[in-house]
Every structure is written in structure tokens, then in C-alpha cells.
Amino acid sequence: MSSMSERCSQGNIFHFVVFKCRSFSGYNFSLCEFCVVADSPGRPVGLFTPPDVYNSTTLLLSEDEETLFVGARDALLSVNVSQRGGLVLNQKLDWSPTEKDLNDCSMKGKKKTDCPNFVRVLQVLNSTHMYACGTFAFSPRCTYISIKCFIFIFSCIKVYSGFCVPLCVLDGELYTGTVADYRGNRPIISRHLSEGEHVDVKLDDTMGWLEDPTFISSTFIPSEEKVYFFFSELAGEYDFINKFTVSRIAQVCTSDVGGQRTLQRRWTTFTKLPYNVLQDMTTLHPPEGASEDDTLFYGIFSSQWSVNSGRSAVCAFRLRAIKDVFSGNYKYLNRDTVKWSTRVQEKIANPGECGLHNASDNTLRFVKENFLADESILPVNQELTIVSPDHQYSNIAAQRVRAAGGKDYTVLYLLTETGYLHKAVLLDKGAHIIEEIQVFTKPQPVKNLLLSVTKGLVLVGTSEGIASVPVSNCSYYSSCAECVLARDPFCGWDLSRRACVDIDSVRENVGQDVEGGNVSEVCKPRLRSFSLKSPxxxxxxxxxxxxxxxxxxxxxxxxxxxxxxxxxxxxxxxxxxxxxxxxxxxxxxxxxxxxxxxxxxxxxxxxxxxxxxxxxxxxxxxxxxxxxxxxxxxxxxxxxxxxxxxxxxxxxxxxxxxxxxxxxxxxxxxxAKNPSYLQELVVVSVLLALCISALLTIALFSFRQRCHIRTAPHSPGSRRDAERAGEDVSHEREALKGNAPGAGKQNGHAHGVAKSPNSLSNGALNGSNGHLPNTPI
CATH class of the missing domain: 2.60.40.10 (Immunoglobulins)
Incomplete structure (x- = not known):
């Protein structure tokens, strides 16, 4: 099981080096402060969707950042970029394959939908010309384009074979990481269009130099005179059951022209080092006056293991650390056992050092066999910059912003695979996500991200169009509290205007706390300008x-x-x-x-x-x-x-x-304990009163009965009369029917009190034996 430290680890730079991030566990980043969608008021997101243009995924800004060049399907676009972020189409060039090219593509077994010309490379060669490459029905072609007139100068069929991905242009020479055939079986890193003493060079076919790589990006460091390539590949140095993917950074020297006999027209300065599955990489150059060793590389990493699927991490690496690893020990590949080991013998040369093309054959053979650095590159502060357990990032851009207090902050723009833009600021305590912006109304995979610092725009290219998002919109925060809590280094609370404004427009009397977001300290001392949004x-x-x-x-x-x-x-x-x-x-x-x-x-x-x-x-x-x-x-x-x-x-x-x-x-x-019991109290009171009344009635009845029994006279013949009454039942029944004397008289008082000797009481019928009591006058 690979941790993030393994994933951001193993790799080398044409001398390969490994970038090593820490594990995902124990790290997290804050949720976004403000989350908005594409149509939210106050947070404009421009969308450029010209008719009949698809897959506008390759973006390039001119040096003055006034023009955006777009590589699309079967077309090239020239787009004007305004200060407010609006995009206007200037010109469109058609670059479609012929019917013969499409038929040849189908014969190669490719789907018809994959056979158009998808422009993958746009690169400025010089002040007058641009270089473009496209898949062209799986027969890659490149062309020169006039920047001023935006027309094809001439087309070079198969200037080099393969699909170029990372590309760097230096003095008209192209440094590319690609594959040498349309099947993708021969990966190479090469230099083309060389002139004079410089010759075209490429990677040697030696086993192990590149293992099924996926190229991501490249960058040039002038002080080092080196081009760095970032990619992922299968790692042969790890003896796992499953194939293990690592991310690499490789280096080549721009002065390299190959060896005299050994490694002729092959890189003599290629080395590499690992880190894990790389998704994207951006370079942040140091501030003016600082050493170039402080150049930072921010990379997005993911995992090949299902346990970490859907998670992303951002790691930052310093150029100084990369140079130290390249200057260390290297691994040795045993060609017989195809096993890597750390070489213990004396190091004849330092692989990756510029000028090795003039070295002896013995030195070049040593370099040829030792191109994988032994150590891994650790990230800045040996920790993750950002880790996201819920979002999979695909693209990254970075810029340095000076806050109101004069401190510089790094702002990262991260795109998720579903089309959301996260704007994050790196603080002393960790990363803070300022806002999340839905770039498109319907989330979709994002293919490219470009930052225009002078225009203050983030440009996003997808298969359906190009979105332009301002790097900040301070007026979005309507109160001092919101302005401070956002912790956006672009924004501060203007005391005179009582509004959240861009700090470039006012540098004095600006309320801002990027590190802590303390509203009480920033807003309340300025009572006149402290305002809360009415709820x-x-x-x-x-x-x-x-x-x-x-x-x-x-x-x-x-x-x-x-x-x-x-x-x-x-x-x-x-x-x-x-x-x-x-x-x-x-x-x-x-x-x-x-x-x-x-x-x-x-x-x-x-x-x-x-x-x-x-x-x-x-x-x-x-x-x-x-x-x-x-x-x-x-x-x-x-x-x-x-x-x-x-x-x-x-x-x-x-x-x-x-x-x-x-x-x-x-x-x-x-x-619950707290609700009112008024209704229940009334019901209970009524029931209690009824019960008491019933009890009093029963008690009064019993008392009267006892008094009556004690005061009633008893005769000796009463008992005999009772016995006789039992013998004369038929006579009594006749009396009850009205046949006996006095039967027509009404009953007297209740409770068996008779008015005459022959009268019957209704109450007497309730006796236990059914006999009528003798009630004397």
C-alpha cells in the first residue's frame, strides 16, 4: 500500500529524482470561505463559446498578455483579452485533416471520433512566430504561424513523430517529452530545430531510461541552464507484486550535444528522481532580488491505490532541494537481473552535470548506467501544502501577492475534475481556501488552466469553451466583517469609502488580517467605518x-x-x-x-x-x-x-x-419539561371535582341508611310475616300487577319509605333476596 510519501516520492530528472510528500493521514485543509456558482451576482464568470469550435483545451498567452491563442479541434483561434476579462474572437484558422488522412487513421484501427486534428501544443518561438503541433489523424504534424498576421507560414509534416506534450522553446529550439510512434511504444525526451554547433539530440534506447511515461510539463531554469521535465512512469526499482507508478523530475542541460563516440546524439546529462502519480505542475519564480534556488514547484498528486481514490494532495518543492538530490548518489541497474541497487563503488562522475558531453567514454558509460538518483526530494517543510479528501484536482496555477502589510503570500488556483475553481492562500498555519467558484453551470472535465497576472484573470479551457474568472472581486464582500474574514490578500476594507476594495487601489488605512481574520481588531477600532450587513x-x-x-x-x-x-x-x-x-x-x-x-x-x-x-x-x-x-x-x-x-x-x-x-x-x-400544562391542569381539576362529589354522595347515602335502620320499630311478627311472604309469592305478584288492594296507589318517598302498609317502594326491589321488606307505619 502506497502512502502519499511514496506517491510524491520516487522519480528522477533526466537524472531522475524522487519527490516525497507526507502521508494523507493527519492533514486536512479548511473548507472554502465563500462558495459561489457561475451565475452568482457579484462574482462574474465570463464564458467564451464561439460557434463551431470544440475541444478548446490548449491555451497560450502572448508575451504582452493581450492575445490568447487557442488550440481546438481542427482549428486555431486568436482571441483578444480585455482588462475586464471579456474574450473577443479575432481570427480563426482551419487546420483539418484531408479525407486521405482520415482514411489512413481508420486503417490504423482508430475510432472516427479520435481522427480529427486535436491541437496539443502551442508555443511562442520568438517575437514574430509561434509553433503549433496537432495529432492530425494520428499522424502528428507541426507548423509555424505568424503571430502578427496569424497565418500559416509552412507546415512541416512529422517534424518529429509522436504526440508532444510538455514543450519548452529556447532560442528557437524545442525540448519535448513525447513518444516516437503513434502506438506510444517509444517514449523519448528530445531536442529539435537545433542550429549551428547544437545538434538534435534524444534519449538513448537503453532499457530503463523511460518506462511507460506520462509527461506533464516542463520548465527552464536560466541560472542552471537546465530544462526540467515532470512526468509519471512505472518504477522498476521497487519490487512490488503490482506495477508501482511514481512521479519523476528529469533534467537535461541545454549545452548538451551528445558524446563523441559513446552516446552520440544522445543526452549525456539525463537523470531523474521520483515522487508519486503527478497530475500537474506549476513553477513559481522567486521574488526580485532573491536567489533562483528559492524557485518553487507546486505539484498536484493523486494515488494509484483505490484506498485513496478521489483524494488529491499539493506538494511544494524547492529548487535547492532538487539540486542537492541530483548531486548525491545514484542507483545502478544490473542488466542481467534487471534489479536496481545503490552503487557502492567510487563515483567516477556526477551524473547530470553540464559539460559531460566532453567527457571520456569511460565516464559516459558510467553516466549511461547511473541515471536514477538514490534519494527522494522532500517537500518544503517536509509536509503537504494542501490535502483534499473530497476533491480530485487536475490543474494548478500560482502567483505571489503582496498584502497590505507588505508581506508576500502565495495564492494557488486549483481546478477540480468537475470544473470547480478553488482559490487558496498559503498561511503560516496552513492553507486557507478563500472561495470555490463553479466555472461552468454544468460541471465538466477541465483540460487546461492559464493565469494572466497582468490582466488579473484565470483562464480555463474545456471541450465546450473558455471561461475567464477574475483573480479577485473584493466588492463581493459587503461588510467589513466579511472582507476581513475572507482573508484574501487582494482585498482590504477602505475606511474612507466604507467598502471592500483591491489593496492596489489604496495602500493606506486599509483594514486587513490575512493570517488571523480577526474582525474585532480590524473593524471595531474603526467604529465609523465598521458596518454590518443588515440581516x-x-x-x-x-x-x-x-x-x-x-x-x-x-x-x-x-x-x-x-x-x-x-x-x-x-x-x-x-x-x-x-x-x-x-x-x-x-x-x-x-x-x-x-x-x-x-x-x-x-x-x-x-x-x-x-x-x-x-x-x-x-x-x-x-x-x-x-x-x-x-x-x-x-x-x-x-x-x-x-x-x-x-x-x-x-x-x-x-x-x-x-x-x-x-x-x-x-x-x-x-x-418536554418547559411547555405549558394549563389545558392538562383544567382537565385534572374537573376530574378531581367529579370524584369528590361522587364520594360525598355515597357517604351521605350510607349515613341516612344507618340512621333510618336505627330509628325504625321492629314487631315480633315481622319475621313470621316475612316467612309468610315467601309462601305467598303468587299473591304478591298479583299485587304488583295491580290486583291486590291498594295497588293503584303511587309509590312514596325513595329509599323504601312507604306511605301505607300496602304500598310498594321501587327501592325495595333491590333487595338481595328479591323479597319486599315489611315497613310498618
Whole structure:
């Protein structure tokens, strides 16, 4: 299993050297401060999509950065770049293969969609001419183009075979990393169009010099007189079960013309070193007056192992460290066992050193067998610059920006594979993602990234068009707090204009804190200019027992969202706060009222949204499922979220899972400690009063019965009468039917009190034996 240290490790520079990054684990970077989409107000993104132009993926800026040259499918474009980022088509050149070329391409077994001429290389040769190369139906061709007139000068068929990828032009000579045939079986690093004492040279066919490489980019270091190539390839020095891919940096000297007998017209200064799977590389030259050894190379790395799929890392390497590794020991390849080992014998020469083309054959044989550096290049501070667990970066650009306090900061522009641009500033505590910008409305793979420092633009090329994004737009931050919290070295709070402005327009009395983003220190001491954006507010009318869902549109992803109620608490037994910061609860008399959504960042609290939840004036019978509350928007101020769904109030969809979730809220509410018990108290009181009344009635009845029994006279014949009554049941039944004397009289008082000896009481029927009691007068 390869860690990131292995991945950003093993590689060499035509003397190969290995770049070594640290492992992914334990590192992370902050979320983006502000995330916007292509159509967001205040953050313009220009899109250039000329008709009948496709695959505009190769970009080149003129030296004055006034013109953008675009390599597309079967075409070359000249585009004017304005100061505000607008792109205007100047001229279009058709460069299509002939029918014969297309037929030959099909005979090679290629798909018809792969046979057009895809322009892969655009490079300025000098002040008057440009060099372009295209796939041309899998028969690569190159041509010269007049920069001033933008016309073909002449076309050189197969100036060299293969698909050139990284290319560097020095004094009219082309240094390329490519393959020597359309099948991609013969990778080479070569120099072409040499004149005078310089001759065209290429890599020797010795086994192990290049192993299935993927070339990324190249750069020229004038003080070293060396061209550096960045690529990935299979690493033969590691004895793994699976093929192990590493990233390499290789070097060649521009003065190299090959050996006299050994390595004739072959590089004598080729060496390489490893790091891991490289995606893109950019060069950041040191500030004026600094040593060229401080040149920095920022590379994007990914992993070939599935455990780290979807993750990216950015590593920074210093030129001084690269030179030290190239000056160290080298590995030796045993041609019999095809095994690499560290050479222990005395080093005859230092591989990669310029001037070796004049060395003896013995020295050149040593150089030919020792081209892979033994050590790896460690990144700056021996740590990752940025690691992203969620985004796969594909392209990178870098620039140095001087902040208001005079300190220089490095700003990186990183493109994800789905078309999002991350703008990051490198701080002492680590990388801070200032903003994420959706370059295209529909995310799509991005093929090229170009930075124009003088125009202040980031240019992005894709298969559908070219996007131009300003490197900054300070007016996007509407308050001092937002301006400071962004920690954008381009922007500062202007005290006189009370606005967030580009620091180049005003250098004095500018509020800025790139390192800490401390609002209290920057904004509050300047009370006159300290202003907060007025929070947006809304009225929400709901019915009782209706689920209410309040959203809080926070632009900053670094802030913690917090909900407040006046003179009340947000109890988790009644309220549910979701991961996106929204709040859900059931509408009851106790949950109606005002709600404040607040953002807390760096100890600074700001109210973002105010809701007034009120009951509808004419409540009706509530449905069994939650319904959508009616919303009356009273005002909208400031910048809301870029997602339309985060503005205003919405209700959850009436899905079973959602309903069950909110029924749980209702159950929690019934069990809560704080709600009112007025209704329950009234019910209990009524029940208690009824129980007491019933008990008093029963007690009074029992008391009267006992008093009556004690005061009633008893005769000796009463018992005999009772016995006789049992014998004369038929006579009594006749009496009950009205046949007995006195049967027509009405019953007297209740509880068996008779008015006459022959009258019957209804209450006496309830006796235990069914007999009528003898009740004397």
C-alpha cells in the first residue's frame, strides 16, 4: 500500500529524482470561505463559446498578455483579452485533416471520433512566430504561424513523430517529452530545430531510461541552464507484486550535444528522481532580488491505490532541494537481473552535470548506467501544502501577492475534475481556501488552466469553451466583517469609502488580517467605518401542528450556525437542527415567535437571518401530513446563499421518512419539561371535582341508611310475616300487577319509605333476596 510519501516520492530528472510528500493521514485543509456558482451576482464568470469550435483545451498567452491563442479541434483561434476579462474572437484558422488522412487513421484501427486534428501544443518561438503541433489523424504534424498576421507560414509534416506534450522553446529550439510512434511504444525526451554547433539530440534506447511515461510539463531554469521535465512512469526499482507508478523530475542541460563516440546524439546529462502519480505542475519564480534556488514547484498528486481514490494532495518543492538530490548518489541497474541497487563503488562522475558531453567514454558509460538518483526530494517543510479528501484536482496555477502589510503570500488556483475553481492562500498555519467558484453551470472535465497576472484573470479551457474568472472581486464582500474574514490578500476594507476594495487601489488605512481574520481588531477600532450587513427577514405564517423548516443561507462554510430565540431556549427535545444549519420544529403556541440565525467565526457573531413565525389568522382543520407554510417576504438585504433553495423558507417533502422524523419531534415535545400544562391542569381539576362529589354522595347515602335502620320499630311478627311472604309469592305478584288492594296507589318517598302498609317502594326491589321488606307505619 502506497502512502502519499511514496506517491510524491520516487522519480528522477533526466537524472531522475524522487519527490516525497507526507502521508494523507493527519492533514486536512479548511473548507472554502465563500462558495459561489457561475451565475452568482457579484462574482462574474465570463464564458467564451464561439460557434463551431470544440475541444478548446490548449491555451497560450502572448508575451504582452493581450492575445490568447487557442488550440481546438481542427482549428486555431486568436482571441483578444480585455482588462475586464471579456474574450473577443479575432481570427480563426482551419487546420483539418484531408479525407486521405482520415482514411489512413481508420486503417490504423482508430475510432472516427479520435481522427480529427486535436491541437496539443502551442508555443511562442520568438517575437514574430509561434509553433503549433496537432495529432492530425494520428499522424502528428507541426507548423509555424505568424503571430502578427496569424497565418500559416509552412507546415512541416512529422517534424518529429509522436504526440508532444510538455514543450519548452529556447532560442528557437524545442525540448519535448513525447513518444516516437503513434502506438506510444517509444517514449523519448528530445531536442529539435537545433542550429549551428547544437545538434538534435534524444534519449538513448537503453532499457530503463523511460518506462511507460506520462509527461506533464516542463520548465527552464536560466541560472542552471537546465530544462526540467515532470512526468509519471512505472518504477522498476521497487519490487512490488503490482506495477508501482511514481512521479519523476528529469533534467537535461541545454549545452548538451551528445558524446563523441559513446552516446552520440544522445543526452549525456539525463537523470531523474521520483515522487508519486503527478497530475500537474506549476513553477513559481522567486521574488526580485532573491536567489533562483528559492524557485518553487507546486505539484498536484493523486494515488494509484483505490484506498485513496478521489483524494488529491499539493506538494511544494524547492529548487535547492532538487539540486542537492541530483548531486548525491545514484542507483545502478544490473542488466542481467534487471534489479536496481545503490552503487557502492567510487563515483567516477556526477551524473547530470553540464559539460559531460566532453567527457571520456569511460565516464559516459558510467553516466549511461547511473541515471536514477538514490534519494527522494522532500517537500518544503517536509509536509503537504494542501490535502483534499473530497476533491480530485487536475490543474494548478500560482502567483505571489503582496498584502497590505507588505508581506508576500502565495495564492494557488486549483481546478477540480468537475470544473470547480478553488482559490487558496498559503498561511503560516496552513492553507486557507478563500472561495470555490463553479466555472461552468454544468460541471465538466477541465483540460487546461492559464493565469494572466497582468490582466488579473484565470483562464480555463474545456471541450465546450473558455471561461475567464477574475483573480479577485473584493466588492463581493459587503461588510467589513466579511472582507476581513475572507482573508484574501487582494482585498482590504477602505475606511474612507466604507467598502471592500483591491489593496492596489489604496495602500493606506486599509483594514486587513490575512493570517488571523480577526474582525474585532480590524473593524471595531474603526467604529465609523465598521458596518454590518443588515440581516434579511421574513414573516412565516403557519397553522398549528404544522412542521416548520427554517433555513439559514450562510455564505461562509467556515462559520458555525447558531439559532437564538428571545427569552427562550432552543431545546433539542423540541427543535431539530440539521447538518446544513437549518432548523425544524412543530408549530405550537409556545414555538411561535422570532428566530435569529447567527454565524460564529473567529469569535465574531453576526446575525444573518431573522424569522417571525406567526399563526394564520383563520386556522382550519389541520391535515394529517405537514403542509407547506405560506411565506410573506418583508425584505431581503445583503448577499444570500448562492443556492436558490437556501433563500426563504421551505417545508420538507411529505415522504414517510420525513413524516416519521417530525412525528418524533411531536413526541419529544409532549415529553418536554418547559411547555405549558394549563389545558392538562383544567382537565385534572374537573376530574378531581367529579370524584369528590361522587364520594360525598355515597357517604351521605350510607349515613341516612344507618340512621333510618336505627330509628325504625321492629314487631315480633315481622319475621313470621316475612316467612309468610315467601309462601305467598303468587299473591304478591298479583299485587304488583295491580290486583291486590291498594295497588293503584303511587309509590312514596325513595329509599323504601312507604306511605301505607300496602304500598310498594321501587327501592325495595333491590333487595338481595328479591323479597319486599315489611315497613310498618
Amino acid at each position: 434579511a427577514s421574513e414573516l412565516v405564517y403557519v397553522s398549528l401542528n404544522e412542521v416548520v423548516h427554517l433555513r439559514c443561507p450562510a455564505a461562509s462554510h467556515l462559520a458555525q450556525l447558531h439559532w437564538e430565540r428571545l427569552n427562550s431556549q432552543i431545546s433539542p427535545k423540541i427543535y431539530m437542527q440539521h447538518e446544513d444549519g437549518s432548523l425544524s420544529f412543530l408549530a405550537t403556541p409556545s414555538t411561535l415567535g422570532q428566530y435569529l440565525c447567527q454565524a460564529v467565526e473567529n469569535g465574531f457573531t453576526q446575525t444573518l437571518y431573522v424569522y417571525q413565525v406567526r399563526q394564520k389568522s383563520n386556522p382550519t382543520v389541520q391535515p394529517s401530513t405537514p403542509s407547506r407554510p405560506q411565506i410573506t417576504r418583508t425584505s431581503e438585504s445583503g448577499r444570500g446563499s448562492t443556492d436558490a433553495t437556501t433563500k426563504g423558507v421551505t417545508t420538507p417533502q411529505t415522504k414517510d421518512e420525513t413524516v416519521r422524523k417530525y412525528m418524533d419531534i411531536r413526541e419529544r415535545q409532549l415529553l
